[in-house]
Amino acid sequence: MTSAPETRPAGxxxxxxxxxxxxxxxxxxxxxxxxxxxxxxxxxxQRSELFCLLGGSGSGKSTLLRMLAGFEEPSEGRILIDGQDxxxxxxxxxxxxxxxxxxxxxxxxxVADNVAYGLRRGGxxxxxxxxxxxxxxxxxxxxxxxxxxxHQLSGGQRQRVALARSLVKQPKLLLLDEPLGALDKxxxxxTQFELMKIQSQLGTTFIVVTHDQDExxxxxSRMGVMSDGRLVQVGGPRDLxxxxxxxxVAQFIGAVNLFDGVVIEDEPGHARMRCDEAGCVIHVSxxxxxxxxxxxxxxxxxxxxxxxxxxxxxxxxxxxxxxxxVAYLGNLSVYQVRLDTGRVIHVTLPNLDxxxxxxxxxxxxxxxxxxxxxAVVLPA
Amino acid sequence: xSVETAPAARDRRRFGRNIVIAxxxxxxxxxxxxxxxxxxxxxxxxxxxxxxxxxxxxxxVDDATVTIQLTFSKYQxxxxxxxxxxxxxxxxxxxxxTTLLCLLIGFPIALFIVSRPPHARFFWLAIxxxxxxxxxxxxxxxWVGILQSNGLLNTLLLDLGLIQQPLVLLHTDLxxxxxxxxxxxxxxxxPLYAVLEKLDAAxxxxxxxxxxxxxxxxxxxxxxxxxxGVLAGCLLVFVPATGEFVIPALLGAPxxxxxxxxxxxxxxxxxxxxxASAVAIVMLVILVAPVxxxxxxxxxxxxVA
Numbered sequence: 001m002t003s004a005p006e007t008r009p010a011g012x013x014x015x016x017x018x019x020x021x022x023x024x025x026x027x028x029x030x031x032x033x034x035x036x037x038x039x040x041x042x043x044x045x046q047r048s049e050l051f052c053l054l055g056g057s058g059s060g061k062s063t064l065l066r067m068l069a070g071f072e073e074p075s076e077g078r079i080l081i082d083g084q085d086x087x088x089x090x091x092x093x094x095x096x097x098x099x100x101x102x103x104x105x106x107x108x109x110x111v112a113d114n115v116a117y118g119l120r121r122g123g124x125x126x127x128x129x130x131x132x133x134x135x136x137x138x139x140x141x142x143x144x145x146x147x148x149x150x151h152q153l154s155g156g157q158r159q160r161v162a163l164a165r166s167l168v169k170q171p172k173l174l175l176l177d178e179p180l181g182a183l184d185k186x187x188x189x190x191t192q193f194e195l196m197k198i199q200s201q202l203g204t205t206f207i208v209v210t211h212d213q214d215e216x217x218x219x220x221s222r223m224g225v226m227s228d229g230r231l232v233q234v235g236g237p238r239d240l241x242x243x244x245x246x247x248x249v250a251q252f253i254g255a256v257n258l259f260d261g262v263v264i265e266d267e268p269g270h271a272r273m274r275c276d277e278a279g280c281v282i283h284v285s286x287x288x289x290x291x292x293x294x295x296x297x298x299x300x301x302x303x304x305x306x307x308x309x310x311x312x313x314x315x316x317x318x319x320x321x322x323x324x325x326v327a328y329l330g331n332l333s334v335y336q337v338r339l340d341t342g343r344v345i346h347v348t349l350p351n352l353d354x355x356x357x358x359x360x361x362x363x364x365x366x367x368x369x370x371x372x373x374x375a376v377v378l379p380a
Numbered sequence: 381x382s383v384e385t386a387p388a389a390r391d392r393r394r395f396g397r398n399i400v401i402a403x404x405x406x407x408x409x410x411x412x413x414x415x416x417x418x419x420x421x422x423x424x425x426x427x428x429x430x431x432x433x434x435x436x437x438x439x440x441v442d443d444a445t446v447t448i449q450l451t452f453s454k455y456q457x458x459x460x461x462x463x464x465x466x467x468x469x470x471x472x473x474x475x476x477x478t479t480l481l482c483l484l485i486g487f488p489i490a491l492f493i494v495s496r497p498p499h500a501r502f503f504w505l506a507i508x509x510x511x512x513x514x515x516x517x518x519x520x521x522x523w524v525g526i527l528q529s530n531g532l533l534n535t536l537l538l539d540l541g542l543i544q545q546p547l548v549l550l551h552t553d554l555x556x557x558x559x560x561x562x563x564x565x566x567x568x569x570x571p572l573y574a575v576l577e578k579l580d581a582a583x584x585x586x587x588x589x590x591x592x593x594x595x596x597x598x599x600x601x602x603x604x605x606x607x608x609g610v611l612a613g614c615l616l617v618f619v620p621a622t623g624e625f626v627i628p629a630l631l632g633a634p635x636x637x638x639x640x641x642x643x644x645x646x647x648x649x650x651x652x653x654x655x656a657s658a659v660a661i662v663m664l665v666i667l668v669a670p671v672x673x674x675x676x677x678x679x680x681x682x683x684v685a
Contacts, residue, residue, distance in 0.1 A: 071585055091588040098589045104582035108604045117600075118590035169590065 027077035039229035055226035097171035103162035285372035423657035454658035475621035486568035555631035575609030
């Protein structure tokens with residue numbers, strides 16, 4: 001068993017690892033009957049961080065969020081928020097607000113009443129409530145819609161109201177469950193940046209749950225990938241993309257070409273793997289702590305592979321093949337390449353020149369090549 | 381070609397739709413409006429020793445002219461005699477109290493059923509509806525067995541030593557309330573269940589998340605959103621409870637004055653069909669007016685929204 005190949009030191013991404021964490025999740029497990037939804041998760045989140053929990057459906061990310069909000073009690077472990085143990089504290093007494101995936105706006109109340117709801121529960125004076133509701137609605141640009149009912153709003157407007165409602169009590173921690181899930185692509189992209197602006201403006205700690213890796217990469221200062229109730233890897237977007245801890249993270253975040261390889265040389269400065277699937281030897285410019293003859297996974301991102309008609313002047317990291325198909329996406333083109341070994345891989349190249357047609361066309365015999373710092377070695 | 385057939389197809393569709401709409405109208409006409417017209421007609425006649433026992437509306441004079449004979453004397457009598465007014469009032473009072481009791485008992489039951497996991501809800505709903513499988517008359521008679529002085533309840537209380545002498549339960553107003561609440565409770569529970577089941581659980585979570593205790597959430601979220609079910613349930617209980625005849629007759633005191641019994645007496649004891657009809661018409665007006673008001677409010681709502 002290889003230990004994780006080159007990853008960054010764990011502390012570098014956390015930033016203020018020395019400060020006491022704002023949210024501390026300690027050995028949290030949640031079981032529903034026989035199924036384990038969340039499995040022994042430990043996680044620290046710093047003040048004012050925008051943390052994304054990324055995972056597919058059923059990965060336990062929403063259950064973890066619901067335990068932070070207090071809707072579910074953990075089966076084991078405990079949650080501390082700002083140093084306070086949250087065990088047994090009901091949702092209505094937690095310094096936490098949540099923005100629901102369905103927005104959960106009260107259908108019988110106007111926009112203003114929805115936003116004021118939390119303040120009215122908290123014994124805020126009438127005048128102050130009115131002022132804070134107005135300010136919050138202005139911030140999310142919904143001031144003109146204060147007297148509307150939720151069903152008279154579009155999806156994007158409801159999303160803003162839900163955000164205003166969850167922020168108006170100035171919670172220490174805001175939980176967002178798939179906050180942009182119901183919006184169309186363009187609106188989602190706009191809102192992402194707005195959400196980030198609001199977060200940095202208010203300095204509130206955000207924990208966002210999403211299944212959308214683009215959303216997580218855009219929003220998060222740090223993110224955690226969940227799978228089968230476990231936290232697989234925690235780090236900054238760049239850490240997770242360039243230094244995935246395992247195959248699952250590599251596949252979940254971004255597109256990737258995965259090969260199996262056998263270690264044939266392992267020195268402190270470099271390592272070489274024989275890769276029958278690619279039909280060549282893959283060379284990486286760092287050592288791996290493995291043994292000779294051991295099988296490893298090799299992950300190469302599509303954008304890190306270069307294409308050329310002529311064979312590059314190298315023995316290693318070169319695989320000959322034929323272009324099967326080309327997909328033109330505007331900013332870049334995706335090439336589906338059938339290697340001579342029969343394996344199909346994806347390569348993306350930017351479209352730099354407006355006038356030039358596709359440099360490579362279907363049927364072209366080409367060579368794929370990549371650098372020594374391109375392939376990621378993952379434990380098998 | 382398809383252009384030519386399109387109007388024909390549309391006509392056919394419209395015809396089909398009209399048929400579907402016409403069915404309930406025909407039903408209402410045949411079984412509601414027509415009988416109502418008959419009852420209205422009878423209420424405007426005089427009692428007569430004849431078959432049927434009332435005067436005819438139209439009389440032929442000399443085989444040539446028709447005279448219409450209408451009399452409002454029965455309605456006049458309704459207004460003059462305090463008995464009818466008291467009976468109406470008492471019926472409305474009993475119906476109102478039982479409706480309130482049904483609401484207070486039915487709401488927790490409906491909340492309980494909704495809180496069960498979906499597959500278990502059917503079981504609890506079946507329990508609520510189970511009494512419908514036996515005749516209502518039998519169920520009310522069963523209450524006679526429970527409430528009478530040597531009945532189940534008194535025997536139990538005596539055996540437990542809680543009372544020394546049997547309580548007088550049967551033939552009291554209390555027995556009438558018990559009987560009506562018991563009989564009409566499902567009509568309250570079912571519409572409440574229907575609205576509560578559709579209530580998004582996330583709304584209550586959002587309410588708790590914003591700092592509302594469960595009791596506050598109930599009054600600010602659950603109750604307002606369940607209002608259509610509350611209204612439907614109250615109507616379903618209130619309307620039949622007002623005209624209830626069997627339960628006060630079997631469980632009530634001889635002097636329990638309810639309009640259903642008055643109607644029965646007029647019809648069968650006095651054989652005064654016009655009087656009985658007038659009682660029925662007035663009751664209908666009293667009951668239908670609030671329903672119309674609520675409907676009118678309900679129709680206006682989407683307009684505002």
